[in-house]
Amino acid sequence: MRGALGGPRVLLRRLREVMAEPVSAQDRLDKIVVLIAANMVAEVCSIYVLRVDGTLELYATEGLNRSAVHLTVMRIDEGLVGTVAREAESISLSNAQAHPAFSYRPETGEEIYHSFLGVPILRAGNTLGVLVVQNRAHRTYTEEEVEALQTTAMVLAEIIASGELTSLATPGAEPAARRPVHIKGLGLSDGIGLGKVVLHEPRIEVIKIVADDVPGELARLDTAIETMRSSIDTLLEDEGVARVGEHREILEAYRMFAHDRGWIARMREAVMTGLTAEGAVERVQSDTRARMLRMTDPYLRERMHDLDDLANRLLRQLTGRAGGPEHPELPDDAIIVARNMSPAALLDYDHTRIRGLVLEEGAATSHLTIVARALGIAAVGHVENVVGLADPGDAMIVDGVGGEVHLRPPADVEALYQEKVRFRARLLEQYAALHDLPTVTRDGVALELHLNAGLLVDLPHIEETGAAGIGLFRTELQFMIASAFPRTNEQLRLYRAVLDAAGERPVVFRTLDIGGDKVLPYMRAVEEENPALGWRAIRLGLDRPGLLRSQIRAMLKAATGRELRVIFPMVSVVDEFDKARHIVERELTHLRRHGHGLPERVLVGVMLEVPSLLFQLDELLARVDFISVGSNDLVQFLFATDRGNPRVAERFDPLSPPALRALKLVADAANRHGKPVTLCGELASRPLEALALAAIGYRKLSVSPASFGPVKAMLRELDLSAAAALVEPLLADGASPASIRPRLSAFAEATGLPL
Known part of the structure; x- marks a missing residue:
């Protein structure tokens, strides 16, 4: 110049x-x-x-x-x-x-x-x-x-x-x-949260951008780049990383970006203009992000995240924070903002301070969403570029019902949502008034409403809601939040606390459902091309019987003198159930031989979520004591859609005839065999879907704590015979609407059902 x-x-x-x-x-x-x-x-x-x-x-x-x-x-x-x-x-x-x-x-x-x-x-x-x-x-x-x-x-x-x-x-x-920003996303967890932004992975603040020693800054930049490349190479050479497949290809693309000469040259040129190495990385990252945000090609826009990650790696290296992002401090009214995160990462926070969760990605049936619902946290996903738009401490409103996010809202919008929060509080009071009333439809059909749980913080909800019991206790959540594998005695204390909190009410414990997108931080991850269909749940338990045996032993000891109900997840063939039940019998024999107290009764069932069991129902029902239907995975597998993939997760409606026919098949078979059947997937936690389930024959539903009141209020106002008369013809052979949702919604509106 x-x-x-x-x-x-x-x-x-x-x-x-x-x-x-x-x-x-x-x-x-x-x-x-x-x-x-x-x-x-x-x-x-x-x-x-x-x-x-x-x-x-x-x-x-x-x-x-x-x-x-x-x-x-x-x-x-x-x-x-x-x-x-x-x-x-x-x-x-x-x-x-x-x-x-x-x-x-x-x-x-x-x-x-x-x-x-x-x-x-x-x-x-x-x-x-x-x-x-x-x-x-x-x-x-x-x-x-x-x-x-x-x-x-x-x-x-x-x-x-x-x-x-x-x-x-x-x-x-x-x-x-x-400026105030209003972004429409996808509602993941009902509720309304008003609070202050906390970035899950805080942006690294570049304090010094003006270089005192340009050659020295170039050397710092080059050293950081080499260190970053070396760490990626080490990751690729790890024996735990698959040698082929999609995961490998993603990492190879990641390494390719790290070696991109144009990217490196732009950062070096920025240093030559007088910026520090950190300032150069930040400037090039911002320029690149600006261009990619304006691209229409979804693949290229996805790569923006790769470049963001690489730039953040460099910034952490240059600022001495190479160990990874620091855990941010939470205010009393935190709104967690992230591109995406694992269920374990959410559980790592003090959930009593979290008012909302906002994600750039996320799906309605992902395990992260399930945990957010269990914790009563309002959540919205698919909020484009929210990580780039929000700054720590910004005011934010999360509307999990409407799937909307208001960043830095104007006073009138904030006042409107404060009134909505007060309205929801009044609704909760109305639901609380139903506590001692039975769950009986208008035409006199009795139903049972149970709770889904997985953490100690869920236990007070049993008394608060007046639930009939715990229809699904997800034991893996304890493992996901622990820093090391929980010992048998630690598991025993948790299971005993759950049974104590439930009192005389039944509790259904699901054995470990890990693998897929639920990876334990202290266990070596096994990379698979299709993890949802891979080595997980009962498959892992039968291949590692010591793991399953220690969990079963803890459950049996915790239930001394009481009833114990256990279900096995991801069972695909009857033979797998037989092997799992044999492990229960073996542990009972072990406890009996060593003089330990035993449960008064042990009931063993299956989590029906693999479509192959639909064609083994008679053989299965002859063996099990009860069935729990996991609608999340069952619907996912029926339609071959990854429920964690936002591009396809909402593609098929679970209120379509194929899904409802499959669910009705299970309910009818269980009733024919005189075996109890409970639907404990997220489907039961939405009033309109719960209406459909009751109409096709389900009399036991297990729902999230936040959904208990709305579902109970709807069922008490429901004329079940009228609902069944509406639904049955829509599922008959030859009647094939894309979804019965519009007809059900019209029915609910016409009959004044509270949804």
Whole structure:
């Protein structure tokens, strides 16, 4: 560039000095444009800020008419400045007025300037404004000058993002960096949460962006890159990583990005303009994110996450936090914001402080969602770019019912949701009033409502709701939150506490359902191409009988003198049930031989979730004491749709005839054999779906604690014979609507059912 040698580095230091001065926001901007113009040897330097209404406002200028400041406003689809903001790409022209996008603004007096260089002011890939320099001469700006101006824009992004400029704005025209954002997503867990943003993986704050020693910063960057590459190579060489398959391909793509010469070159060039290694990584990450956010190709947009991860690895390396993201502190009203996370990661937080969960990914039937519902946390998924838009401490509203997220909500929206929270509280009071009333339909059919549970924090819900018992206790959650494999005595204490809390009410313990997306942190993960169909649940238990035996022994000891009910998950053939039941008999013999107390009665059943059992029902029902239907996996396997994949998880409706016919087949067979059957999947936790289940013959449902009141209230108002008369013809041969949901919804509305 034309300034003195080392001009960009000098400019960055002087900008830092101006930012530290105790002056007004406008004075600060006025000084900054003068500094940039002088350094760039430009006759004009202007700062345009993107406003909440989507327009760009001139906030400061050196060279144009000062009277145009805060007067000149243009749409984002207007002019060269609008093009830079919209595309998040720099524009350099020697004759700007000849460009078709040029928009003349007479109040600025810019008609005498011909050359134009505009760069977007970016933060986390989001456009906050545009920085422009202009000259009278038909000048071609060099790549070095473009790079230098982009680097300078980083400093301006900090000023805009801080909210300092809000005082200069008129109401309704504030800078968009702190604008309210309303995003529609997918409701995962009912409820409404108002609170403050906590990023699950906090962005690493780059404190120092101006380099004191450029060669030294280049060396730091190169060292961090080599360390990162080495760690990825080590991961790929790990024997636990599959040699072929999708997982391997993803890691190979990850390594390819880490060796991308263009990416490395851009970071090195950024250091050469005067940035520290950290500043260079952050700037290139933001530029890349801005471009990829505007791409329509879903594959390329997915790769944005890979590049984000790589950049964050580098930043952790450079800032001495290579051990990984630190666990953020939680305020009393935390809203956890993440791209995605495991159930164990959510359970690692103090859930009493969490008001909501917001994910860029997530699916309605994922295990993370199930845990969120169990904890009563409002959750919304598919919230695009929320990690880039939200800052720690931002106010946020999570509407798990409507699937909406309000970031930095205006006062009227916040007041509206506070009223909604009060309304929900009144509903909960109404549900509480049903505590001692039986779950009997209007036409006199008695049903049993049980609870799904998996943690000690779930146990008070038994008394609170008046549930008939625990229809499903997910024992794996204890294993997922532990730092080491729970010993038999630790398991025994948990199971005994569950039985004590239930009193005379029945409890159904499901043996370990690990594998797939439920990986224990202290066990070596086994990479599989199709983990949901792989080595998990009873398959793992039968192959590692010591694991299953220790759990069964703990359950039997905990139930001394009481009834014990156990189900085995993921059973595919009757022979697997026979082998699992033999382990129970063997442990009973062991306890009897060593003089231990025994349960008063042991009932053993199956979690029916694999479609193959639909064709073995008579053989199975001759052996089991009861059946529990796991609708989450059963529907997933019926339609061959990965319930953790947001692209297909909602593709098929569980209220479609194929799914309901399969479920009815089980209920009819169980009734024919005189064996109890309970549906304990998430399907039972939604009132409309619970209506359908009751209509096809289910008299025992196990639901999440948060769903207990709504489902019970609906069932008590239901005319079950009328519902059955509606549903049965819709499932008959030859009647094949895509879904019976619309007909059920119309029935519920016509009969005044509370949904």
